[in-house]
Amino acid sequence: MKPFKYLSKPLQVLLLTNAIVFVIAFLGRGLEVNLGAGYGSLADYINYYGAFMPRVPLELWRYVTYMFIHFDFMHFFFNMLMLWMFGSEVAEWMGTRHFVSMYFFCGIFAALFSFFMCLLGLTNNPIIGASGALMGVFVAYYKFFPERMLLMFFVIPMKIKHAMWVMIALDILFANSGDMIAHFAHLGGVVAGFLYMAVYQNGPKVLYHSPLSAIFRLFSSNPEKYDNGSSRSRARNTEEPEVLEGEVFYVNEQKRMDAILKKVEREGIQSLSESEREFLLKAGDKLRRRRGGF
Secondary structure (H helix, E strand, O other), rough: OOOHOOOOHHHHHHHHHHHHHHHHHHHHHOOOOOOOEEEEEEEEEEEHHHHOOOOOOOOOOOOHHHHHHOOHHHHHHHHHHHHHHHHHHHHHHHHHHHHHHHHHHHHHHHHHHHHHHHHHHOOOOOOOOOHHHHHHHHHHHHHHHHOOOEEEOOOOEEEEEHHHHHHHHHHHHHHOOOOOOOHHHHHHHHHHHHHHHHHHHHHHHOOOOOOHHHHHHHHHHOHHHHEEEEEEOOOOOOOOOOOOOOOOOHHHHHHHHHHHHHHHHHHHHHHHOOHHHHHHHHHHHHHHHHOOOO
């Protein structure tokens, strides 16, 4: 896990927002407020107005607010641990714009999926917590690093590509168990994660006219990539900074490096072209030689 100060800003904001809401709810358990239909604690107030209620699907703010509500410490702790552990690398690889859009898309889709399950009579329970969005993050991690090992349940060594399907199987198996876990929200987050990653990894080859494609155009710095195919190529800067030879690290090289690093922050490491990757390697070697490194 990266130290908090090295996490991307959006990830820091998500972690802090969840922590603030949790602390307010925890401290407000003994504070009585008017709920409209009676009196209750501040924690009850947060749940009453913030949780996603499948029976009131038109209260649209709930599709977002429920993701930031945790009352049980272990629920909060493990969700934030998962977000910190897996979200940091996912944000680095796909860029902060796509990470944020994927996170909220998966969270909203998870609530919508639960609503449709409610229509089928399979669930009607209020939903709180970031788990639906986090399942989308886990799908992205599975797509980027399928061979990575983790300790499933902190005990069983397992590759991500296998752990992903074990988690899906468990959610399906216990969907109607009455264990007070929003398994349908988890499954909705998984479906949304696979949809988002399909567009992210295949670009203009799929879903040109879908709402998801519109989300990509909104959050991408190269929106034409997700148009209907009339302009599939990315815009390129015809005035590439000249890369000078020699041992001195020239100013224009520094500018180009800064531009590449900003691109990584926006769009992720995978957005770099071969020439940009090669430039970073050569620039790093020059800096090390200049400073007497190896």
